[in-house]
Ligand SMILES: Nc1ncnc2c1ncn2[C@@H]1O[C@H](COP(=O)(O)OP(=O)(O)OP(=O)(O)O)[C@@H](O)[C@H]1O
């Protein structure tokens with residue numbers, strides 16, 4: 278066993294440059310793959326939190342008598358896909374607005390009358406929280422004569438989701454491409470290694486060494502390349518992440534959302550993936566070389 | 569005719585031909601080697617001595633005929649079992665086949681490492697074998713820094729370090745002065761005395777005369793005659 282490691286390390290030392298290139302290539306592909314996964318994890322999080330917050334505001338025409346409100350509320354409630362309806366009288370809306378804009382409160386001081394409309398805030402059940410359903414419900418609401426305007430601000434959410442899906446596709450394609458590139462580079466390095474040791478391999482076979490005995494150090498080498506490449510790739514990503522997230526935190530109001538780094542599980546998953554890259558590259562060239 | 573008769577045969581060849589392309593290196597060789605024989609294969613350069621040895625350890629495959637080693641038919645052996653076949657042998661190659669990038673110690677040790685021996689055992693065994701061939705001072709040298717004769721002694725050490733059942737020696741004294749040649753010959757005799765089957769390919773008549781035994785004479789691929797010295 279020690280013998281295998283000794284030989285693998287010897288090979289790495291003997292071919293520093295080649296191994297460095299291989300490890301860097303693996304690191305780059307790991308960096309790209311994990312950068313994409315990091316982006317997806319966070320984008321998913323944000324989209325989910327937005328989806329949860331999907332609500333429809335139905336603003337009423339001025340002059341709807343207060344006694345009619347409960348009846349209207351019931352009617353709205355009967356629309357399919359609605360979880361909860363809340364009436365927000367214009368006085369409350371103004372209060373809320375004043376609270377939100379404390380610093381600019383002077384603006385409100387000389388208001389003679391409340392310019393805001395009464396409104397219903399409508400929350401949807403989970404299965405209705407998509408673009409199509411939201412639009413159907415909105416149209417229903419607009420058909421009420423008392424309703425002046427319907428707002429469900431996140432029209433762009435649908436477009437964003439589409440964009441996100443496209444991006445995800447590109448991510449998969451890039452991941453696949455870089456996986457192949459990394460595998461081929463490892464395969465090539467191991468092939469050169471094998472070539473430089475072909476005499477030795479031949480002699481080992483003649484003195485009765487099994488293929489397993491001959492191959493093991495190469496696999497160890499592939500795994501070492503994979504592990505180091507993975508660690509370096511993730512480290513670069515982490516440093517970049519720290520850099521970006523600290524500047525993002527300064528720029529945006531904190532608490533809006535927090536960007537997260539990969540979970541420990543994902544971290545080890547990526548290292549394993551990277552080791553797999555090393556292993557499979559090795560497998561390919563050994564298969565060719567030792568028929 | 570020979571088949572099944574001699575149970576103690578360790579190596580048997582039946583009507584073996586070996587061609588390299590159009591070149592006939594061995595023609596219709598039938599040979600029966602009993603266990604624990606000391607056998608010489610003699611003949612001029614190009615006679616086919618090395619080729620015959622190669623067929624025994626599957627360095628080359630026969631073109632026609634059969635080779636049996638301890639009853640195992642080499643034409644039907646699976647590639648997985650080839651290493652097991654080769655572990656029966658200690659081979660002194662005519663061109664030594666030492667690994668240029670490894671030290672003398674590692675060159676000899678690899679035989680024992682390949683069969684999973686313990687580090688401590690390997691150290692002791694390799695050093696003792698190197699002492700026997702008078703090379704204990706060159707443990708850490710690289711083969712190419714040694715003289716031809718010294719390299720040959722390393723090759724001998726590697727061949728015997730695993731205590732093989734069969735020793736194949738291809739011109740084992742070709743590059744040695746008389747004293748070193750005698751040491752190697754003594755070593756081979758000692759293994760023979762301990763029960764190993766020893767096959768020596770050589771065109772050195774003096775070596776054959778000094779040792780004695782059955783001699784197979786090859787010429788241009790034909791088994792010309794068998795004599796006993
Ligand atoms: N790999 C090969 N390809 C083609 N021809 C070969 C090959 N190996 C050997 N031969 C030929 O087969 C014949 C027998 O060669 P072999 O090496 O067995 O001779 P030898 O008896 O060992 O000679 P020497 O005493 O010089 O070592 C020679 O004519 C040689 O040229």
Ligand SMILES: [Mg+2]
Nearest residue numbers: 617618662738
């Ligand atoms: Mg020869």
